[in-house]
Amino acid sequence: VSATGAAVHGVGVVRRGTAAAAEAPSKPFSRPLLVPKTAVPVHQSSTTDYYDMAIREASALILPGFRTWIFGYDGLFPGPTVRASVGRRVVIRQRNRLRRNVVVHLHGGLVAPEYDGHPADIIPPGYYRDYVYPNRQPSATLWYHDHSHRGEAEMVFYGLAGFYLLEDPWERGLNLPAGRYDIPLMLRDAHFDKRGQLVFAMDDRRRDTLLVNGRPQPFLDVYARRYRLRLLNGSNQRNFTLRLSDGAPMTVIASDGGLLPAPLRVAGVTLSPAERVDVVVDFGRYEPGTRVVLLNTAGTNGVTRNVMRFHVGRRVSDSSRVPDRLGQGFDLGSATVVRDVNLHMDPRSGQFFIDGRAFDMKRVDMKIRRGETEIWRVHNRDRLPETMHNLHLHGTHFQVLDRNGGPVAGHETGRKDTVAVPVGGHVRIKVRYDRHLGRYLYHCHLLDHSSMGMMAQAEIVG
Ligand code: C2O
Ligand code: CU
Structure with missing residues (x-):
């Protein structure tokens, strides 16, 4: 230890x-x-x-x-x-x-x-x-x-x-909390049987145990100083809305694709499956001996809100800081192509589709010119409350413009590779493939959905 x-x-x-x-x-x-x-x-x-x-x-x-x-x-x-x-x-x-x-x-x-x-x-x-x-x-x-x-x-x-x-x-050189004060946290749910074995079923609603780095509701002894926590939603289908039990702010410094241009103080942050944020939490604000719980306040369907607990120990010197300027801004310029991408589930067949088709690895679903900026309007065509989707692109990062016509959360304005698409709603993203020619997947990252067909591929052409 x-x-x-x-x-x-x-x-x-x-x-x-x-x-x-x-x-x-x-x-x-x-x-x-x-x-x-x-x-x-x-x-x-x-x-x-x-x-x-x-x-x-x-x-x-x-x-x-x-x-x-x-x-x-x-x-x-x-x-x-x-x-x-x-x-x-x-x-x-x-x-x-x-x-x-x-x-x-x-x-x-x-x-x-x-x-x-x-x-x-x-x-x-x-x-x-x-x-x-x-x-x-x-x-x-x-x-x-x-x-x-x-x-x-x-x-x-x-x-x-x-x-x-x-x-x-x-x-x-930014002097963010580093080394043992920089901790990755993989959050996910799971379903276990009475003998403690993982049980997988497609689209299973019984995943009622929350794990952090592979353990249920652990605690972490921390010093009273700043920590960088790298939060990953590693669930197949569950959303997390994460906040501290005393309502203290967290400082978001990075999203999926890297550092934000400037830090962002938030009360909580929502992650759909595969999304990440890096936050800095200042445990130096607490008296030694304080216990702070990381809560999940997303629709939890009776599952515990308690994700993990921090046990604040003694005060130690802390030369880390969160500077006002962090990473580079990210702007893909003006777009020349607009497309629609439709995510949809057929309740009768239980099949999941993008633009009306289930994934077929022999089929190219769209051709995209390398270096050209496009706007994608990504629609969630489902209306049942449990049919949240998101969209993940391989081979590039994208910019999120808006959700249902309104602004997105601050951490979503950085480089992204995955974005939540709300029930019955849409997001607009700006996309440009700059690197390699060839085929890249795009899919819903609710993995049960992608495994059941909600996946497609783009061919990047010269
Ligand atoms: Cu995290 Cu296509 O995946
Ligand atoms: Cu989905």
């Missing part, structure tokens, strides 16, 4: 199965937060860090007294955190030790199509694939996860997700 009380991820020894099943359900805030372990390169050249990971079955200690079978990158739940630097290449050799095909996608990464994790580019059981990530984009909180055809919902649910933190030496 480190000085901050965050134990490093690992699998220890526990009793198995039935004897343990009699134990009481876990008490909230009774176990420390785990910080996923950092992946270690197997080789480093002057330009490149090389990693080697095995995708395999393993057991994880998620609920007290149980061993839960999971799928994990290197057998970990969540996977190891890859720490990359802007301008330094990363190559990850992903070995498939499962009995089914896998595909790995770096979410938010600007990557050539052949390394982007297209569902056609499978890694069959027993094989490996090398993914090349150039890291030529602003520093940001990214994540990697499974993208196998019709399988991403199930594979991510069982654990195939991990952080990929892209750092920039330049960013260190």
